[in-house]
Amino acid sequence: MAETALTDHGEPAARAAGWRGIAADWSSDQRAFKNVSWGKAMMWIFLLSDTFIFSCFLLSYMTARMSTTVPWPNPSEVFALNIGGTHIPLILIAIMTFILISSSGTMAMAVNFGYRRDRVKTATLMLVTAAFGATFVGMQAFEWTKLIMEGVRPWENPWGAAQFGSSFFMITGFHGTHVTIGVIFLIAIARKVWRGDFDVERRGFFTSRKGHYEIVEITGLYWHFVDLVWVFIFAFFYLW
Amino acid sequence: MVDVPYEATVDVPPAEVADVELYHPKSWWTQYVFSQDAKVIAIQYSLTATAIGLVALVLSWLMRLQLGFPGTFSFIDANQYLQFITMHGMIMVIYLLTALFLGGFGNYLIPLMVGARDMVFPYVNMLSYWVYLLAVIVLASAFFVPGGPTGAGWTLYPPQAILSGTPGQDWGIILMLSSLILFIIGFTMGGLNYVVTVLQARTRGMTLMRLPLTVWGIFTATVMALLAFPALFVASVMMLFDRVLGTSFFMPALVEMGQQMKYGGGSPILFQHLFWFFGHPEVYIVALPAFGIVSDLISTHARKNIFGYRMMVWAIVAIGALSFIVWAHHMYVSGMHPHFGFFFATTTLIIAIPTAIKVYNWVLTLWRGDIHLTVPMLFALGFIITFVNGGLTGLFLGNVVVDVPLSDTMFVVAHFHMVMGVAPIMVVLGAIYHWYPKVTGRMLNEALGKLHFWVTFLGAYLIFFPMHYLGLLGVPRRYHDIGEAAFLTPSVHTLNAFMSVVALIVGLAQILFLFNLVWSLFKGKASGGNPWRATTLEWQTPETPPGHGNWGKELPVVYRWAYDYSVPGAPEDFIPQNQPPARRTAQGAAT
Numbered sequence: 087m088a089e090t091a092l093t094d095h096g097e098p099a100a101r102a103a104g105w106r107g108i109a110a111d112w113s114s115d116q117r118a119f120k121n122v123s124w125g126k127a128m129m130w131i132f133l134l135s136d137t138f139i140f141s142c143f144l145l146s147y148m149t150a151r152m153s154t155t156v157p158w159p160n161p162s163e164v165f166a167l168n169i170g171g172t173h174i175p176l177i178l179i180a181i182m183t184f185i186l187i188s189s190s191g192t193m194a195m196a197v198n199f200g201y202r203r204d205r206v207k208t209a210t211l212m213l214v215t216a217a218f219g220a221t222f223v224g225m226q227a228f229e230w231t232k233l234i235m236e237g238v239r240p241w242e243n244p245w246g247a248a249q250f251g252s253s254f255f256m257i258t259g260f261h262g263t264h265v266t267i268g269v270i271f272l273i274a275i276a277r278k279v280w281r282g283d284f285d286v287e288r289r290g291f292f293t294s295r296k297g298h299y300e301i302v303e304i305t306g307l308y309w310h311f312v313d314l315v316w317v318f319i320f321a322f323f324y325l326w
Numbered sequence: 327m328v329d330v331p332y333e334a335t336v337d338v339p340p341a342e343v344a345d346v347e348l349y350h351p352k353s354w355w356t357q358y359v360f361s362q363d364a365k366v367i368a369i370q371y372s373l374t375a376t377a378i379g380l381v382a383l384v385l386s387w388l389m390r391l392q393l394g395f396p397g398t399f400s401f402i403d404a405n406q407y408l409q410f411i412t413m414h415g416m417i418m419v420i421y422l423l424t425a426l427f428l429g430g431f432g433n434y435l436i437p438l439m440v441g442a443r444d445m446v447f448p449y450v451n452m453l454s455y456w457v458y459l460l461a462v463i464v465l466a467s468a469f470f471v472p473g474g475p476t477g478a479g480w481t482l483y484p485p486q487a488i489l490s491g492t493p494g495q496d497w498g499i500i501l502m503l504s505s506l507i508l509f510i511i512g513f514t515m516g517g518l519n520y521v522v523t524v525l526q527a528r529t530r531g532m533t534l535m536r537l538p539l540t541v542w543g544i545f546t547a548t549v550m551a552l553l554a555f556p557a558l559f560v561a562s563v564m565m566l567f568d569r570v571l572g573t574s575f576f577m578p579a580l581v582e583m584g585q586q587m588k589y590g591g592g593s594p595i596l597f598q599h600l601f602w603f604f605g606h607p608e609v610y611i612v613a614l615p616a617f618g619i620v621s622d623l624i625s626t627h628a629r630k631n632i633f634g635y636r637m638m639v640w641a642i643v644a645i646g647a648l649s650f651i652v653w654a655h656h657m658y659v660s661g662m663h664p665h666f667g668f669f670f671a672t673t674t675l676i677i678a679i680p681t682a683i684k685v686y687n688w689v690l691t692l693w694r695g696d697i698h699l700t701v702p703m704l705f706a707l708g709f710i711i712t713f714v715n716g717g718l719t720g721l722f723l724g725n726v727v728v729d730v731p732l733s734d735t736m737f738v739v740a741h742f743h744m745v746m747g748v749a750p751i752m753v754v755l756g757a758i759y760h761w762y763p764k765v766t767g768r769m770l771n772e773a774l775g776k777l778h779f780w781v782t783f784l785g786a787y788l789i790f791f792p793m794h795y796l797g798l799l800g801v802p803r804r805y806h807d808i809g810e811a812a813f814l815t816p817s818v819h820t821l822n823a824f825m826s827v828v829a830l831i832v833g834l835a836q837i838l839f840l841f842n843l844v845w846s847l848f849k850g851k852a853s854g855g856n857p858w859r860a861t862t863l864e865w866q867t868p869e870t871p872p873g874h875g876n877w878g879k880e881l882p883v884v885y886r887w888a889y890d891y892s893v894p895g896a897p898e899d900f901i902p903q904n905q906p907p908a909r910r911t912a913q914g915a916a917t
Contacts, residue, residue: 115533116342118525124446128522131552135514138556142600146560149596150575156591241572241588248591252573256564293449294349 129304133311140315143257144322150249151326159245161324164238165229179324182225183316186265189218190313193306200302205279208302212276215309219269226262230255254323261319264312268305275305339530341881346443346527348875360456362448363874364433367455369765371429374455375422376840378462382417383833385410394826396807404806405493408477411804412494413468415480416502419608420509421462423750427615428513428551429458431757432520432544434765438864439541441529441882441904443875445519454519457512465505471497478502479804481605484576484597485589488569491582499569503562510555510562520548529863531884535639536903538862538888539632542639543618546646547611553650554607561600568592598660602653609746610649614642616753617684620706622888623756624688626860627703628695629899631889633687641680641687648677658726659733667726674724678717685714696892696899700858701775705756708783709749716745719794734804737797740790748786755782755839762843763857767870768850774842778835785832792821859900862888866902 102110112118119127151158162175169177196211233254237244243251278284278297287296351357361367389410392402402410433451437444445451468475476494478487486492488499524537524545537545564575568589576597577589625632632638654662654670688710697703719741723729732738755778762770800813808814856865868878882904890901 113533113535115339115531116526116528118534120342122526124522124526127526128447128518131521132514132518135518135552135556138553139559142557142560142603146564146575146596146600149593150591153593154591240567241574248574252567252571252575256567256573260563293447295347 123298123300125298125300125304126307129307133307136311140260140318143260144318147249147253147257148322150253151247154247154249157246159243159247159250161326164233164245165324176324178225178229179320182222182229183320185218185225186222186313186316189215189222190310192218193309197303197306200279200299203285203299205282205285208299209276209280212272212279212302212305216269216272216276219265219272219309223262223265223269226258230258257319257323261312261315264315268309268312271305271308275301341530343527345881348443349448350874360452362444362452364437364445364448364451365765365872365876367451368430368433370455371425371433371458374459374462375426375430378417378466379422379426381466382414382422383836385414385417387830387833389414390826390829392806394823396809405477406474407806408479408804409475409493409498412477412479412482412502413465413475417465418747419480419612420506421465423612423746423754424513424551424608425458426754427612427750428520428544428548429455429516431540431615431619431761432548433516434761435540435864436520436523436544437527438764438867438872438876439538439862440524440527441532441863441877441884442523442527443877443881446522446527447519450515451519454512454514454516457508457515461505461508461512464501464508468494468498468501468505471501473497476502481601482565482597483601484565484568484592484594485578485580488565488577489580489582500566503566503569506562507559507566510559513551513555517548517552521545521552529881529884532863532903535636536884536887539618539621539635539638539642540615540862541618542642543614543616543621546642547614550607550614550646550649551611554604554611556604557600558604561597561604564600565597595657595660595662598657599654602656603650605656606653607646607649609742610645612746612750614646616709616750617642617645619757620709620753621684621688621691622860622862623702623706623753623760624691625889625891626760626858627700627706628692628697629891630691630695631891633690633693634683635887635889637683638687641683644680645677648673648680652677655724655729658729664726671724671726675721678721681717685710685717700759701770701772701779702756702760702858704776704779704783705752705759708779709752709756712744712752712783712786713749715791716741716743716749720745732797734802735797736793736801736803739803740793740797743790743793748790752783755779758843760858761864762846763853763870764864764867765871766847766850767853768846769853769857770846770850771842774838778839778842781835781838782832785828785835788828789825789832792825796821859898861890861900861902863903866904 111120114120165179166173166175167177168174192211192215196208196215199207199211233251238251238254240252240255242248278288279299279302281288284297284299284301289296349362351361351363356362358366361370388399388402389407391399392407433445436442473494473496476482476487476492476498478492478494478499482499482502488495492499494502524541528534528537564573567573568575568577572588574589574592576594577587577592578594579590580587621632621638652670652674654666655674658667658670719737723732723738723741759770759775762768796818799815799818801808801818808818853870855867855870858865863882863884864872866882867873867876883906884903885906886901886903888903890896890903892899893901
C-alpha cells in the first residue's frame with residue numbers, strides 16, 4: 087500500500103532528539119513526519135481543524151454565560167435525577183461520562199489487537215466500543231427528552247437565561263453527531279476487520295485502494311478525540 | 327548565489343514514499359465527470375468558480391450603473407442594490423477567489439510541483455469538488471426564491487441580517503448560511519488533501535526548502551483556511567439557529583415595527599469576533615497563494631533567481647501566523663474596549679514588516695533581471711503596483727484614530743478592492759496566462775492578452791483610485807443613492823459616472839479574455855512542454871497536458887531549488903529542478 091512507511095524495514099533512522107530532531111524532520115526529504123502514513127497525518131490535521139470548531143462553540147457559550155444579565159440555571163439541579171427516592175445531582179451525566187471514557191479503553195485494546203492481526207478480538211472490541219458509543223447517544227436522547235418535557239427549548243427555559251437551552255442543544259447536539267458518526271465509522275471498519283479485508287488486501291469499493299490494519303488506529307484517534315472533547319464539555323458546561 | 331545546498335545530495339536519497347496505486351477510470355463518466363484526478367478536479371473547480379464569478383461581475387456592473395447614474399435605472403431599487411453588494415462580495419471572496427486559488431491552482435499545481443502522482447486521497451478530493459458545486463448551487467438558488475438573496479452585506483452582521491427590514495430575510499439568509507456551511511465542509515475535504523500532499527508525498531529530493539513559492543503560498547493558505555473556517559462555520563450555525571429556531575445567540579432584545587421581538591440577551595459583537603476571526607485570515611488565504619504565484623512568475627519571466635528565498639518562505643509563514651491575531655482591526659467602531667484597539671492596531675502594523683520584505687524581494691528580483699514583458703509578467707508587475715497601493719492605504723485603516731473617520735466610507739471599499747480584489751485577480755489572470763499552455767498544450771493569444779492586461783490594469787486603477795478621494799470626502803459605502811448633501815462636491819457625481827463607464831469597459835475586457843480562453847483552446851499556437859523555459863517540475867512532465875499519474879513510469883528526482891535561472895557557466899539560462907548536477911569542476915562552478 088502506498089502509505090506504507092518504507093523506512094520501517096530499512097535501516098533505523100538515527101535522529102536527533104528534541105528541537106533539533108523536529109527541525110531535522112521538517113527540513114528533510116519527502117516527508118515532514120517520518121513513518122507517519124498519509125491517513126494518520128490527515129486525521130491529525132482534521133482533528134486540529136475540528137478542535138477549532140469545538141473551541142469556537144465553547145467560547146461562544148462562555149461569552150453568552152458570562153454576559154447574561156438573567157440568572158443562569160444551575161446545571162447540578164437541572165441534570166439531577168431522582169433514583170429510588172434519592173435526589174442525586176448530575177448522576178446521568180456522570181454515568182454517560184464513565185461510559186464514554188470506558189469506550190476509549192476498549193478502543194485502545196482494539197488498536198492493540200489490530201496490530202497483532204487478531205481479527206476476531208479487534209472486531210469484537212470495536213463493536214463493544216460502538217455499543218458504548220450508542221449507549222452514550224441513547225442516554226443523551228433520554229436527557230434531551232427529559233429536558234424537553236420539563237419545558238426547555240432552544241429559545242427558552244423555565245429557569246433563566248434562554249442561552250442555556252440554546253447552548254445545551256447546540257453543543258451536545260454537535261458532539262452527539264460526532265459520536266454517532268464515530269459509531270457508524272466503527273461498525274463499518276469492524277465489518278471490514280471481521281471479513282478479513284485487511285489480511286487479503288481487498289480493495290475499497292469507492293477508492294479501489296487496499297486497506298490496512300492501521301485504519302483501526304485512525305478510527306481510534308477520532309474516537310479518543312470525541313472523548314476528549316466531551317471532557318471539556320463536561321467541565322465547562324456541567325461542572326461550571 | 328544559491329542558498330540551497332544541492333551539491334551535497336548528488337546521491338539520490340532512497341524513496342520513503344512508495345509509488346501510489348492510482349484509481350484507473352473505467353468509463354467516460356469516471357474519467358471526466360466523477361474524476362478522481364486532481365487535474366480534472368482543478369479544471370472543474372476553476373470552471374465553476376469562473377461561472378459564479380461571472381454572476382458577481384454582472385452584479386458589479388449593476389451596482390456601478392446605479393451609483394454612476396442614480397435614478398436612471400428603475401429596475402434597481404434599494405433592496406436589490408443591497409442584495410447585489412452582498413452577493414458580489416461573498417461570491418468574489420469565497421466562491422471565486424478562495425475556490426480558484428486553493429481548489430483550482432492548488433489541485434493542479436501541488437501534485438505536479440512536488441512531484442506526486444496525485445493528491446493523497448483522490449476520492450475525498452473528488453467529494454470536495456461536488457460539495458463545493460452543491461454550495462454554489464445553493465448560493466445561486468437564492469436569486470430564484472421569494473424575497474431573493476440576502477441583502478445583509480457580505481459581513482452578514484446580526485441583528486440586521488435576520489430582521490425583516492433586510493431584503494432576503496425569508497429565504498436568502500437561510501440559503502446563504504447553508505451554502506457557507508456546505509462550502510466549509512467541501513473545502514475541508516480538499517484542504518486536508520493539499521496539506522498532507524505537501525507534507526507527506528513529495529518526490530525524492532524535494533525538501534520543503536526546495537518547494538516553489540507557489541506551493542508554499544497555497545500550502546500556508548490552506549493551513550490557515552483549515553483553522554479559520556471553523557469560526558465561520560460556528561457563526562453560520564449559530565445564526566442559522568437564531569433565524570430558524572428563534573435562539574438568541576447574536577440577537578439582543580429588540581423592538582421591530584413597534585413589536586417587542588422574542589429575542590433577548592444575545593451578543594451581536596460575538597458574531598463580529600467570530601466572523602473576523604475567519605474574515606481576516608481569509609484576506610491572507612486569498613493573498614498568500616497570490617504572493618507565492620507572483621514570486622514564481624517574476625522569477626521565471628525575469629530569468630533571475632528569486633531574491634531571498636528563505637526570507638520569502640518565512641515571510642509567508644509569519645504573515646499566516648500574524649493574521650490570526652489582528653482580526654479586531656475590522657471592529658474599531660464596534661464599541662469594544664479601546665485597549666483592544668491599541669493591541670490590534672499594533673499587531674496589524676507588525677504585519678507590514680514581512681509584507682514589505684516580500685515586496686522588496688520582488689523588486690530586487692526584477693533588479694537587473696532579463697525582464698521579458700510577457701503577459702504573465704505584465705500581470706505580475708500590475709500586481710506589485712496595486713498591492714503596494716492597497717497596502718499603503720491599509721496603514722491608514724490599521725490605525726484606530728485614522729480609521730474611525732474613514733470607517734464605512736468609500737475609502738474602505740477602495741482599499742480592500744485594491745489589496746484583495748484587484749491585486750489577487752491580477753495574479754489569477756497572470757497565472758492563467760502562465761499555466762494555460764501546460765493545461766491545454768496551446769498558448770493563449772498574446773495580442774489579445776496584452777489588450778486584456780492594459781484595459782484591466784488601467785481600468786481597475788481608474789475605478790479604484792478616484793474612489794479613495796470619494797471616501798476622504800466622506801461618501802459612505804453601501805448607499806443605494808447618496809443624493810445631494812453639502813459635503814458632496816459636483817466632482818463626486820462626475821467621478822461616480824466616470825468610474826461606472828470604466829467598470830463596464832473593464833468587465834468587457836474580461837469577456838474578451840474568456841473568448842481568448844476558448845479560441846486559443848482550438849486555434850492557439852502549440853506550446854510544447856516548457857514554453858517559458860521554466861525550472862519547476864510541472865514543466866518537465868513527459869506529456870503536455872500531463873497524463874493520468876503525471877510522470878509516466880518513473881517519478882522525477884529533484885536535485886536543486888526551483889530558481890536556477892541564468893546560472894553563470896550553465897549552457898542554458900535555466901536548469902530544471904530534476905536535472906542532475908554535473909561533475910564538480912575545480913572551483914565549484916558546478917551546475
